[in-house]
Amino acid sequence: MVDPLRERDEAVAALELVGRAAEPYLRSLPDRLVHDSAHDVLLDELDGPLPEVGEGTVAGVERLLRVGTTAATHSAGPRFFHFVVGGATPAALAGDWITSLLDQAAGLWATSPLAARAETAVLRWLKELFGLPEAWGGVLTPSATLAHVSGLACARYWWADRHGVDVTARGLAGLPAMPVLSSGYVHVSTRKALQILGCGRDTLRVFARDETGRVDLVAMEAALAEVGGPAILVGNVGEVNTGDSDPIEALADLAERYGAWLHVDGAFGLFSALSPRTAHMSRGVERAASVTVDGHKWLNVPYESGF
Known part of the structure; x- marks a missing residue:
């Protein structure tokens, strides 16, 4: 049975993890390589057989943040000039977080x-x-x-x-x-x-x-x-x-x-x-x-x- 209070606490903890990781990651982008292949080995940590029991919200988010902020292509930074896309503006980044937070069914007036x-x-x-x-x-x-x-x-x-x-x-x-x-x-x-x-x-x-x-x-x-x-x-x-x-x-x-x-x-x-x-x-x-x-x-x- 789902415990709504526990789910709420896990959501808050996970969002706090992302929030704390965002500031140092964004500040580091001007000095990072767009992609450092030496870190590709970390991507193996995202693979493997389907586990019988999940590791939980916080542990999963921690792993994704640790691997992602190191091994990702840092396309949000000022050194990325490929594929005619640039990093999100601060307003767009925050708006994307708000979109996920509110989680609207956006296709119809009746739903949102x-x-x-x-x-x-x-x-x-x-x-x-x-x-x-x-x-x-x-x-x-x-x-x-x-x-x-x-x-x-x-x-x-x-x-x-x-x-x-x-x-x-x-x-x-x-x-x-x-x-x-x-x-x-x-x-x-x-x-x-x-x-x-x-x-x-x-x-x-x-x-x-x-x-x-x-x-x-x-x-x-x-x-x-x-x-x-x-x-x-x-x-x-x-x-x-x-x-x-x-x-x-x-x-x-x-x-x-x-x-x-x-x-x-x-x-x-x-x-x-x-x-x-x-x-x-x-x-x-x-x-x-x-x-x-x-x-x-x-x-x-x-x-x-x-x-």
């Missing part, structure tokens, strides 16, 4: 008015920040891929509807392949989203005029004319290797001229809209039908967004 209201406020602020239309809907997702899934699912519904099919009810059977066109800057997460949606990872067509991947607008327009019907354009703001962007305004013009859906992948670069020096990179994004952006790549907050 707090979570629903917080998400609504954050999405409204993000729209104001990027200059996106106030009437747009939005959602916070766990990853850029799932943000693309959200936006491209809307595109898929729109495209199938133009063929007289309710794809939610009937699926894609009997429909032709959905035309998806992009530049050489398209990210693998866009292809992965198309794969998840059943549209096919390799159905996306790339139109690039050089090895860097810059979009070939002439060839793309010719392909749209050849399609002769609804199609999806994917514009990219902030390619992860070059930092360059597609001309979103020109793509928006194409989408308008040919009645296409424009989805903008702003995961890496949409925050360029906030600086006069870089605002040209995302100019025209408000004309898109759907947009994604990663918070952790520029603001170091733990969510991605889809609009």
